[in-house]
Amino acid sequence: MRQKMRALMLVAPLLIFVVVTFIVPILSMLFRSVENDIVPNTIPGTVIALSQWDGSTGEPPQENVYRNLYIDLFKAEEAKQHTRLGTRLNYEQTGLSSLFRTTGRSLDDIGELWQDPLEDIDPNFEEGSFWFEMMSGTGGEDFLETRRELIATMSDEDMTGDVGFVPSMKIIEMLPWTARAYTDFALWAAIRDGDTVAEEDPWESVYGALGMDLTNPDTVSAINSYSGAGASALQAAAANLDQLPQFGFREAFTEEDKDWGSAKVWATIKLYSPSMTPGYFLNSVDMTLTPDGIEMKPDNQQIYTTLFTRTLIMALIITASCILLGYPVAWLLANLPMRTASILMILVLLPFWTSLLVRTSAWKVLLQQQGVINEILVWLGFVNDADRLILMNNATGTVIAMTHILLPFMILPLYSVMKTIPPSYQRAAKSLGATNWTAFWRVYFPQSVPGIGAGSILVFILAIGYYITPEIVGGTDGVFISNRIAYHISSSLNWGLAAALGSILLVVVLGLYWCYDKIVGIDNVKLGG
Amino acid sequence: MADGASNEAFVEFERVQKSYDGESLVVKDLNLTMPKGEFLTMLGPSGSGKTTCLMMLAGFETATHGDIRLGGVSINDIPPHKRGIGMVFQNYALFPHMTIAENLAFPLEVRKLGKAEQEEKVKRALDMVEMGSFGGRRPAQLSGGQQQRVALARALVFEPELVLMDEPLGALDKQLREKMQFEITHLAHQLGITTVYVTHDQTEALTMSDRVAVFDDGRIQQLAPPDKLYEAPENSFVAQFIGENNTLEGVVKEIKGNTCVVQLDGGEVIDAVPVNVSEVGERTRVSIRPERVEYNRDRLHEDAHTLKAEVLEFIYMGDIFRTRLRVAGNDEFIIKTRNAPDQVRLTPGTEIEIGWLAEDCRALDAT
Numbered sequence: 001m002r003q004k005m006r007a008l009m010l011v012a013p014l015l016i017f018v019v020v021t022f023i024v025p026i027l028s029m030l031f032r033s034v035e036n037d038i039v040p041n042t043i044p045g046t047v048i049a050l051s052q053w054d055g056s057t058g059e060p061p062q063e064n065v066y067r068n069l070y071i072d073l074f075k076a077e078e079a080k081q082h083t084r085l086g087t088r089l090n091y092e093q094t095g096l097s098s099l100f101r102t103t104g105r106s107l108d109d110i111g112e113l114w115q116d117p118l119e120d121i122d123p124n125f126e127e128g129s130f131w132f133e134m135m136s137g138t139g140g141e142d143f144l145e146t147r148r149e150l151i152a153t154m155s156d157e158d159m160t161g162d163v164g165f166v167p168s169m170k171i172i173e174m175l176p177w178t179a180r181a182y183t184d185f186a187l188w189a190a191i192r193d194g195d196t197v198a199e200e201d202p203w204e205s206v207y208g209a210l211g212m213d214l215t216n217p218d219t220v221s222a223i224n225s226y227s228g229a230g231a232s233a234l235q236a237a238a239a240n241l242d243q244l245p246q247f248g249f250r251e252a253f254t255e256e257d258k259d260w261g262s263a264k265v266w267a268t269i270k271l272y273s274p275s276m277t278p279g280y281f282l283n284s285v286d287m288t289l290t291p292d293g294i295e296m297k298p299d300n301q302q303i304y305t306t307l308f309t310r311t312l313i314m315a316l317i318i319t320a321s322c323i324l325l326g327y328p329v330a331w332l333l334a335n336l337p338m339r340t341a342s343i344l345m346i347l348v349l350l351p352f353w354t355s356l357l358v359r360t361s362a363w364k365v366l367l368q369q370q371g372v373i374n375e376i377l378v379w380l381g382f383v384n385d386a387d388r389l390i391l392m393n394n395a396t397g398t399v400i401a402m403t404h405i406l407l408p409f410m411i412l413p414l415y416s417v418m419k420t421i422p423p424s425y426q427r428a429a430k431s432l433g434a435t436n437w438t439a440f441w442r443v444y445f446p447q448s449v450p451g452i453g454a455g456s457i458l459v460f461i462l463a464i465g466y467y468i469t470p471e472i473v474g475g476t477d478g479v480f481i482s483n484r485i486a487y488h489i490s491s492s493l494n495w496g497l498a499a500a501l502g503s504i505l506l507v508v509v510l511g512l513y514w515c516y517d518k519i520v521g522i523d524n525v526k527l528g529g
Numbered sequence: 530m531a532d533g534a535s536n537e538a539f540v541e542f543e544r545v546q547k548s549y550d551g552e553s554l555v556v557k558d559l560n561l562t563m564p565k566g567e568f569l570t571m572l573g574p575s576g577s578g579k580t581t582c583l584m585m586l587a588g589f590e591t592a593t594h595g596d597i598r599l600g601g602v603s604i605n606d607i608p609p610h611k612r613g614i615g616m617v618f619q620n621y622a623l624f625p626h627m628t629i630a631e632n633l634a635f636p637l638e639v640r641k642l643g644k645a646e647q648e649e650k651v652k653r654a655l656d657m658v659e660m661g662s663f664g665g666r667r668p669a670q671l672s673g674g675q676q677q678r679v680a681l682a683r684a685l686v687f688e689p690e691l692v693l694m695d696e697p698l699g700a701l702d703k704q705l706r707e708k709m710q711f712e713i714t715h716l717a718h719q720l721g722i723t724t725v726y727v728t729h730d731q732t733e734a735l736t737m738s739d740r741v742a743v744f745d746d747g748r749i750q751q752l753a754p755p756d757k758l759y760e761a762p763e764n765s766f767v768a769q770f771i772g773e774n775n776t777l778e779g780v781v782k783e784i785k786g787n788t789c790v791v792q793l794d795g796g797e798v799i800d801a802v803p804v805n806v807s808e809v810g811e812r813t814r815v816s817i818r819p820e821r822v823e824y825n826r827d828r829l830h831e832d833a834h835t836l837k838a839e840v841l842e843f844i845y846m847g848d849i850f851r852t853r854l855r856v857a858g859n860d861e862f863i864i865k866t867r868n869a870p871d872q873v874r875l876t877p878g879t880e881i882e883i884g885w886l887a888e889d890c891r892a893l894d895a896t
Binding site: 422424425427428429430431432433434435436438439442443446447 | 587588589608609610611612613614615616618619620622624625626635636639640683684687693
């Protein structure tokens, strides 16, 4: 037991390193490819309200959804989260990003539609201290905590701390929208901005929310029999309903951008409301999730299946050309006299000591139309000056450069296997009457197959995930799926899609590995000895 | 020589030389003639050129100079696969990716024999080495001795007239080796095939062969049947290399026909058979086999020559006694006596008289 613990301690640094830098990222990637928390986290109220809506009618949702959207979006805008949500939804339907961005800018204007008349009715509504007094009370602790949690999830910020405000239970019951909007404001002002709630003027959304409450006849009658703080101002507002806007939030949103009235937009939001989504994976195989079910994307938008097939085929071509070029070299290495072999070995290893980028750039110099290879071919007269070979920025370039770069990974395992095949086998074959070719093909080659297997696995798996070389010499026809993954990670920032593509790649590689094990047997793979 | 062996030359080396680097010769002027059906062993220390000779015969090395003939035809320019020579390699060289049956069928397959004929021959060859039930196994699943038998069967399955064996028993333990030695010779004689066997183990060479070629320094030092080799070595290298041997150094005093007189460095004068000494005054090394020395007065032949000796060490070895003596200034003089009921056990420190027949005492070169 003690011995085992000690042994474990010895491997612990590596184990921890592997777990932290390898296993955790892979798991995180797998998770990210289906994760969709951002929609339910950013607009939680809207998502719940939207679940009642039947998108198949072609009608936009009810007023209730827009009210929730306003409350959700207003605090999201304060936390600058609404653009992220827009970006996320834009993956599924173009135009949603700008819709959220522009709407975010006009949320204050929408609130002011109610704020201005309310302040005209009773100037008390201008005062932050008046609002604080009216909203404060007892019994709203649970309500405060619920809102605190929602806002923390939405903004991904630490929202713990004293707010200096507890909503009144009476107000929560009487003015539910206003209580939500004001509590959100109080939390944000106290904790994120570090202000005293009583001294701050409330958000425009609070006025909007009061407007929402005042449309409810039950609320109006409750206000009229209400006698707590701010009762007179509320009763004045209730008495002058005709001064408030005579339209709802659906109209207000649609006025800002007519897309808010589109059932299609809402269908997309509803479709991506759950916190897990198959959307990224469907995207990765050129499909899309529509309200009518899973559909293929239009032909002109299908790229990923093409890229996956291309990656697989080109990785196979590269592996095959590595075998063709590497086998004779490995054979020479294993059979030449020691001195010559070690010089050859240095030549094989030399590329390893050169930066990958330098090697690839060197291929750029060689392969371009005005490059070394074309110049020589033209000079020798094999190729017309007018139609020089296009060796770069296409699949040919990628295959040439990657074969060269991955060649050592084929040669080294082949060499180490060939080194263990005693020359007496071929001699025995010849003494038994086999020609040189038969001796090689029937006796030597079968014994070198484990080396080919090991080299092929190495080269194929490296090739399938390669990215720098295709990026530099591949143009558009020669890029791999990894280039697309890199693009989504660093440029489009669609990490979910990148994760889904990566997961598919991982599964494909594991699947091929499994097939290889079934056909050749992984025990037959030798890297040496 | 085996029964039925003709005297017509089957394998011939004529003035064969081999050099790997173009400067030093590994094989120097090799001449050898083997009749059909003979079992010939090439014996020698490592680096003596015996394996090179075998490889030249097999076709894996080319002779730098000279002619190698098989059945009267020069095979210098014939590639190994057309020579039709069976070969057993040091580590058997059974193809690991094929079953035993496939290994045996390989030479038949490349000769394009029919499937049925292949099967029949493979079966016969496996039965011959008592491995009939192992056809479906892989070489790695067999023991060393079994692999050895399979290698032998594979070298014989296509019925070659000449079989070469390159230290085939080197990897086996002593008991198995002795058993296989017997089986190989038995099989070779039974099938009447000509065999060239390479080894550095002199016991193996003596027990198996019709004739033994002792190699040293790229030359055949002596080519003779085992008994001749042991009892009548032609030079001091062969005398030293084959079996145990006592040497006494001295100068030739007189040569008359079949005997010569040698004065040892200690002053004693003895009679010996002159082997490769030709003139009086030449330095010589006199060789006597330990078991030909007698100290029991009753058994001593009346013509035997006697010398004084001091017993230094007595070793009991079971079947024999081995006694180390000081004779004529040589501290390493060994005698071997059979452990018989009436045999005397010598005690160290005593002075005795030893003797031998002059014909057992051979005056050889001093180098």
